[in-house]
Amino acid sequence: MANDSKRYLFLVDDEPIQNEMLKDYLNERFLYEIKVFDNGEDAMQSMHLNPEIVVLDYHLSSQHKDAKNGVEILKAMKDKHPETQIIVLSGQDKIDVAVDTMKYGAYDYVVKGESAFSRIENLINNASELHKMKVINKGQKNTITLLSTVIGLIILAAVYFLVIKPRM
Template sequence: METKHKIKIFLVDDDTFFLKSLEIDFLQDAEFEIVTYITGELCVENLSLNPDLIILDYHLDGIQKNAMNGIETLDKIKAYNEGITVIMLSSQDKIEVAVNCMHHKAFDYIVKSETAFFRLQKTIDKVQQFKKMEKELNWYMERM
């Protein structure tokens, strides 16, 4: 019997209510292992735990006013390992914010709303499909 690999997700948000709500939603699905952080600094300090995916808030200044924001955290994640998929979250529904996130190599940008969890699920499915195709392509390229 083959055991299915759990997808390790880091949830990073300074809004503890939203963070806990998201964690509960994800834990209802057995294929996820969830680790939560309230600052970007804590997330970066624990990258050696090898997350498959990071869901990262854009601001991150609610707990500590001098804390790293989401873009700074995203840059440090990508400097540590370019292959870690990061999905940005924000309550700001502004195209400039979304473009900034994508410019810094986020996989996607999702606005916090009542549908955010469902949009995250769809995006995670896209990430998994993309990684599967990438793996298959690499397999074929190695044989050429």
């Protein structure tokens, strides 16, 4: 998460109406700070905010013909921010496209259509739970490490005071 403890969700789609409709839909259901981008390059520049989830359009070139496509942005995001869960959204209902995005680290692939928003909602719930479990797991690992260190120091102190010091 970002240093200011806000939880970010990015929407990256070159169709402004799609972005606004999805943003309104998700704002009614989640407490994320939602940032909207019409191209992947701008989203990449804001990745320092460490978004938990990115909903990324597969095609990103209708506004800017030289813009990187969704797969290129997906690869770059996962390379620099592997913990971010990326949901790819596309108008293409082709299994090879879905497999390709999953191969590069997408959390899931959603085909645009009448059930897309509710599917995205379910995926965000699942990705959010996964993120929460990872945070809890990291905290527990840190606690175990700290407790192990303290116990080790107590044992060393006991050995020193009960065995080594009396011999002196």
